Amino acid sequence: MCQMTMNNDIERVLYSVEDIKEAAHRVGTQLATDYADKTPIILSVLKGAILWTVDVMKEMDSYAEVEFIDVSSYHGGVASAGEIMLRTDLNTDVNGRDIIIMEDIVDTGRTLKFMIDLLMERGAKSVKVASLLDKKEGRVVEANVDYIGFDVPKAFVVGYGLDYKELYRNLPYVGVLKPEIYTSEDTATLNSQD
Ligand code: XMP
Numbered sequence: 001m002c003q004m005t006m007n008n009d010i011e012r013v014l015y016s017v018e019d020i021k022e023a024a025h026r027v028g029t030q031l032a033t034d035y036a037d038k039t040p041i042i043l044s045v046l047k048g049a050i051l052w053t054v055d056v057m058k059e060m061d062s063y064a065e066v067e068f069i070d071v072s073s074y075h076g077g078v079a080s081a082g083e084i085m086l087r088t089d090l091n092t093d094v095n096g097r098d099i100i101i102m103e104d105i106v107d108t109g110r111t112l113k114f115m116i117d118l119l120m121e122r123g124a125k126s127v128k129v130a131s132l133l134d135k136k137e138g139r140v141v142e143a144n145v146d147y148i149g150f151d152v153p154k155a156f157v158v159g160y161g162l163d164y165k166e167l168y169r170n171l172p173y174v175g176v177l178k179p180e181i182y183t184s185e186d187t188a189t190l191n192s193q194d
């Protein structure tokens with residue numbers, strides 16, 4: 001009998017459950033130290049950053065609020081159009097507040113720049129970024145990640161929040177999909193998915 005499982009779609013594991021646990025501990029304890037005398041807003045970017053946000057914030061023994069924002073690349077038929085849409089705004093006034101953006105992955109940097117500009121315009125006191133993955137080779141605009149889980153090579157990755165067509169977010173590790181899972185057509189748009 002052939003059983004269909006998500007694991008079977010993965011070519012190789014890049015970051016294991018154990019690797020991610022260590023990274024969340026490293027980043028979370030560093031944030032707790034750096035923000036010990038502040039009450040930052042942890043701003044989790046939906047949907048990709050949900051697991052990373054949860055695991056990092058559990059490692060922070062310091063006061064913090066949590067908010068969510070949904071921002072995504074607008075495809076409009078063109079893979080690298082680079083337009084960013086604010087799908088769901090956060091519910092809190094950020095004026096004068098210290099913000100920690102929690103991202104799953106920073107690639108071209110466009111999404112991050114959009115959010116940083118938005119928060120600064122609204123009067124945020126400081127904005128720092130903690131991303132599970134940093135794909136530095138993909139950068140098109142300047143966008144700095146202050147706390148990095150892993151520097152990731154330029155491959156399309158899924159799992160631990162990251163999706164391909166909304167699937168694989170619930171894999172507990174980060175991996176690379178088998179090429180046969182996506183068609184060559186899809187490949188052109190892979191880097192602009194949310
Ligand atoms: P930019 O290019 O604005 O994009 O830095 C960041 C967003 O693009 C998505 N992205 C990926 N999603 N696997 C994914 O599942 C990937 O390898 C990948 N690369 C970029 C992601 O949503 C990120 O927030």
Ligand code: MG
Pocket residue numbers: 045046047048049104105194
């Ligand atoms: Mg994302």
